[in-house]
Amino acid sequence: MPNLPQELVDRIIDQVASEIVEKYREELYSDWKEYEEGEGRELVSVAQCGLVCKTWLPRSRTHLFSTTRLSNDYESGADNINAFLRLLVRSGPISPLSFVQSLDLDLLGGPLNGGDTGRVLNLPMLTSLRIRTPDDKAPSIDEFFSGLTPHIRLLATNSPRLSCFHLDLNTDLPLPFLIHLLFNLPSLQSLTIGKPLGENYDIVNPDSTVPQHGTFPKRLLTLELHLSCGAGLFFAWLLTFAELPIPRSLALSLHLKDRDFPLEASLRPIDEYFRRAGSQLDSLSLALSRNYLDESDYSTVEHLNLERRLLESASRLSALTFAPxxxxxxxxxxxxxxxxxxxxxxxxxxxxxxxxxxxxxxxxxxxxxxxxxxxxxxxxxxxxxxxxxxxxxxxxxxxxxxxxxxxxxxxxxxxxxx
Known part of the structure; x- marks a missing residue:
């Protein structure tokens, strides 16, 4: 095959990749399983570009690994982490990790060992990271967050461009881990905790020391919390700062449950935060669900008053989304x-x-x-x-x-x- 100018090679491969993206957009709302199967076939075409000749390989790798999805969910048949780790061993001096910009790490099957976690998260070009936690019935779930803690600290060094982080919860989240995450990722611009749809888990504060000294990410513009009443523990912590951290965009979705702490006491810090910070928010998304509440413990009037207080405090919004x-x-x-x-x-x-x-x-x-x-x-x-x-x-x-x-x-x- 005659040598083509590198610029032309790049344009050809970019066109193949753009067609895949366009197909993704067209099929986004169709059956997900059919899309995943189709995407697998299309990714083969990108990989085949890299087999044409050496000059085609670098651009192909960029597209092939820029968005990477790894899972150890054995039950659904989505386990590919071990295969990816074997690929790292065989890849030689040019590692696929050098091209990963967005990583979706599904650990529903349980935590990885420390060495494998370190290898997977050694991502110099990473800008976006989603970690799906094991569920609360998984073995070693109690050690999951403590085992992940040192790797969060290393992310700031290994992935200096990391700006978006989504912790997709399938179990309750210890407040000390969330604080550790914020203190050790200073470049964060967007943070999502929990699931936008589906079952909501919570923030808990076990009998452990909560970090008090650190710097809140100064460029955090977007904060999304999809939790239950334990969110009050997080807002109570925010209220301890001399300069109150206030993102430009806040999404708060609470599936209210009367659990191990009084409901009213849990919501009071959220009310106080909105009173002090609401007028500085540009964008707000608010959803308070009372499907799990026993109305004999918490009256409808009080609940609606909370909804009213939160919305009335946000007086300078340019964008508002709410679910009554x-x-x-x-x-x-x-x-x-x-x-x-x-x-x-x-x-x-x-x-x-x-x-x-x-x-x-x-x-x-x-x-x-x-x-x-x-x-x-x-x-x-x-x-x-x-x-x-x-x-x-x-x-x-x-x-x-x-x-x-x-x-x-x-x-x-x-x-x-x-």
């Missing part, structure tokens, strides 16, 4: 007490019920208030939007029932420009 803890008919009332702000995007999320009736007319009237004059996008979405093609609940009937908002051109779906 009560039924859909609470939304016009919530819109009524939202403070005057600079809102440009407002999204309301419901867990769709085919028999539910939505107050489209009252919502339309509430949005006509002068305090919403800066609003450019209003969306009403299904809670399970990330797994569906049709995510918007603003069908033609709903749009017809909201003539004022429709005339302003503010009715939108997150995944389209309609």
């Amino acid at each position: 803890s009560d039924d859909a008919w609470a939304v016009p009332r919530i819109l009524g007490f939202l403070p005057s702000s600079k809102l440009t995007a407002l999204t309301i999320v419901f867990e769709e019920d085919e028999e539910a009736e939505f107050p489209w007319g009252p919502m339309d009237e509430a949005l006509s208030h002068p305090k919403f004059e800066t609003l450019q996008r209003f969306a009403v979405e299904d809670y399970w939007a990330n797994f569906k093609r049709n995510v918007s609940l603003l069908d033609e009937e709903a749009r017809a029932a909201m003539p004022l908002a429709r005339a302003r051109g503010i009715l939108h779906s997150r995944f389209s420009s309609d």
Whole structure:
């Protein structure tokens, strides 16, 4: 084969990779298993580019390993960590680790031994890391976080570009580990704790020393917490800082459960944090679920008051997403007490019920208030939007029932420009 200019080689391989990305976008909301099987076939085509000749190999490796998914979930048949470790041994001086920019590390099958963890996390180009923890029934789960602790400290040295971290919980999270993570990853810009959808675990504070001395990541712009009432322990810790850490974007999803600590006492630090920091938030996503609460222990009125206090404190938002803890008919009332702000995007999320009736007319009237004059996008979405093609609940009937908002051109779906 005649030698091609390196620039042309790069463009050819980039085109192959871009076609894979485009296919991913098209199939994102189709059956996941079919997509995974299709992606496997497409990745073979990228690997085959690297077999053409030596000049094709470097660019191929960049695309092949830039986003890497590793798992030891034996039960689902997704175990590929051992094969990846064998590949590292055979790869010679040019390691695949040198190309990994985004790593999805699924440890549902249990913790790795310390040596394997160190080899997998030695990633000089890493910018994004997701770790899925073992579940609370896995062997050695008690040692998982203590075993991972020294590797978090090394990430700051081994992966100086790491800016996004997602700890996907399948068990409760000790507060000392979360603090250790924040103190040892100074370049973090985005941190997600827990699952956006599905069962929510919690922050716990076992009888161990909580680190008090350290620096909160100064560039942390986005913080997402999907937890239960143990989130109050984290906010209580934030309140101990002389200069209160405040991200630009905060997502707080709480599946409230009355567990080992009083519910009201757990929520009080969250209330205080919003009182002090709410007016400095640019973007807020709020969901308070009371599905697990015994209303005899915690009244509906008190719960809704908490929701109201948190939203009223966020007075300078440009973007707000909220899932009302009560039924859909609470939304016009919530819109009524939202403070005057600079809102440009407002999204309301419901867990769709085919028999539910939505107050489209009252919502339309509430949005006509002068305090919403800066609003450019209003969306009403299904809670399970990330797994569906049709995510918007603003069908033609709903749009017809909201003539004022429709005339302003503010009715939108997150995944389209309609």
